[in-house]
Amino acid sequence: MRHVAVIIPARYGATRFPGKPLAELAGQPLIAHVIGRARAARGVDVVAVATDDERIARAAEAAGARAIMTGDAATGTDRVAEAARRLSPRPELVVNLQGDEPLIEPAAVETLVEAMVASGADMGTLARPLEEGELERTQVVKVVTDLRGDALYFSRAAIPHRRAGGTSPLARAHVGIYAFTAAFLEKFTSLPPGRLEAEESLEQLRALEHGFRIRVADTGYRGFGIDTPEDLERARALLGPARP
Numbered sequence: 001m002r003h004v005a006v007i008i009p010a011r012y013g014a015t016r017f018p019g020k021p022l023a024e025l026a027g028q029p030l031i032a033h034v035i036g037r038a039r040a041a042r043g044v045d046v047v048a049v050a051t052d053d054e055r056i057a058r059a060a061e062a063a064g065a066r067a068i069m070t071g072d073a074a075t076g077t078d079r080v081a082e083a084a085r086r087l088s089p090r091p092e093l094v095v096n097l098q099g100d101e102p103l104i105e106p107a108a109v110e111t112l113v114e115a116m117v118a119s120g121a122d123m124g125t126l127a128r129p130l131e132e133g134e135l136e137r138t139q140v141v142k143v144v145t146d147l148r149g150d151a152l153y154f155s156r157a158a159i160p161h162r163r164a165g166g167t168s169p170l171a172r173a174h175v176g177i178y179a180f181t182a183a184f185l186e187k188f189t190s191l192p193p194g195r196l197e198a199e200e201s202l203e204q205l206r207a208l209e210h211g212f213r214i215r216v217a218d219t220g221y222r223g224f225g226i227d228t229p230e231d232l233e234r235a236r237a238l239l240g241p242a243r244p
Contacts, residue, residue: 004113005046005091006038007083008065009076010099012053016228021056021099023232026239030226031056032063033102033239038095039064041109046091049099050083075203077178081189084182093117094185096178102235103223104177112179115217121150122184123207124215126175128222135167141174141202143216151214154202175219178204184212 010021010031017023021031031049038047049060050070057067068086073079080096093116095109108126116124127143134140138156146152153159154174162168180188194209196202207214226232 002092002117003045003089004043004093004095005048005084005087006041006044006095006097006109007068007080008034008038008047008049008060008097008099009073009079009083010049010051010053010056010060011079012051012056017226017232020226020232021051021053022059023226025102025232025235028063029059030102030232031059031099034097034099034104035060035063035065037102037104037106038097038109041106041113043110043113044095046087048083048087050079052079077185077203078189081185084185090182092182094180094182096180098176098225100226101177101223102226103238105219105221105223108175108177108219108221111217111219112177115149115215116179116181119149119215121215122181122212123188123204124179124217125151125204126177126219126221127172127216128175128219130167130171130173131222134173135171141176143172143174144170145172145216149216151204151208151216153208154200154204156200156202172216172218175221176225188212 014020022029048066050068060067068083070079070082084094135158142159143154144152160168194206197205
């Protein structure tokens with residue numbers, strides 16, 4: 001059985017929502033909800049938070065995660081890679097779970113880990129059915145796969161285009177949680193950014209441009225990330241008020 005680590009990148013100075021990991025949600029910091037759900041996933045050996053802020057580190061440890069202080073990082077994936085190097089024992093499989101996903105279902109993490117182990121892929125991610133009106137929304141990333149279940153392309157555009165009209169049953173929405181083998185995580189962060197990655201502003205396209213495969217597993221998880229204070233209010237409405 002592989003040693004599996006879920007590493008959650010979290011920084012204080014998010015441009016659109018500074019201090020987001022510590023924002024109060026149902027009586028806890030937002031990051032604590034993400035940690036709790038990751039720890040509930042079966043097959044996960046360690047949950048760690050990779051951060052550049054002592055306040056987030058303290059909140060992570062209080063919620064039962066390991067806190068790893070990281071330096072400046074160009075991306076969250078770079079932050080995760082640095083943290084993975086410092087874990088002991090070193091994980092064989094690393095799940096990069098965003099720190100703004102307080103509604104993540106433990107089963108979604110389990111599905112991703114199982115897909116990685118079963119496929120032997122270097123990298124994996126999740127996809128879900130599209131909801132009405134999502135095909136044309138550029139905020140919703142779409143993914144199409146080959147017959148094995150490996151990604152052919154990710155795009156903010158409506159893919160695949162159905163010549164006969166309507167939404168193709170092959171169109172799925174990408175869910176932004178990733179898994180890497182430890183070796184490929186190091187490789188991925190050393191690769192130069194790709195041209196398609198820059199065009200679409202989608203980091204995962206770097207792997208495809210350089211000829212690596214990404215296994216895509218199906219999930220029913222339909223949660224959302226917290227990008228703005230308005231998103232936080234949506235989550236509060238779902239999880240309830242702060243506990244006394």
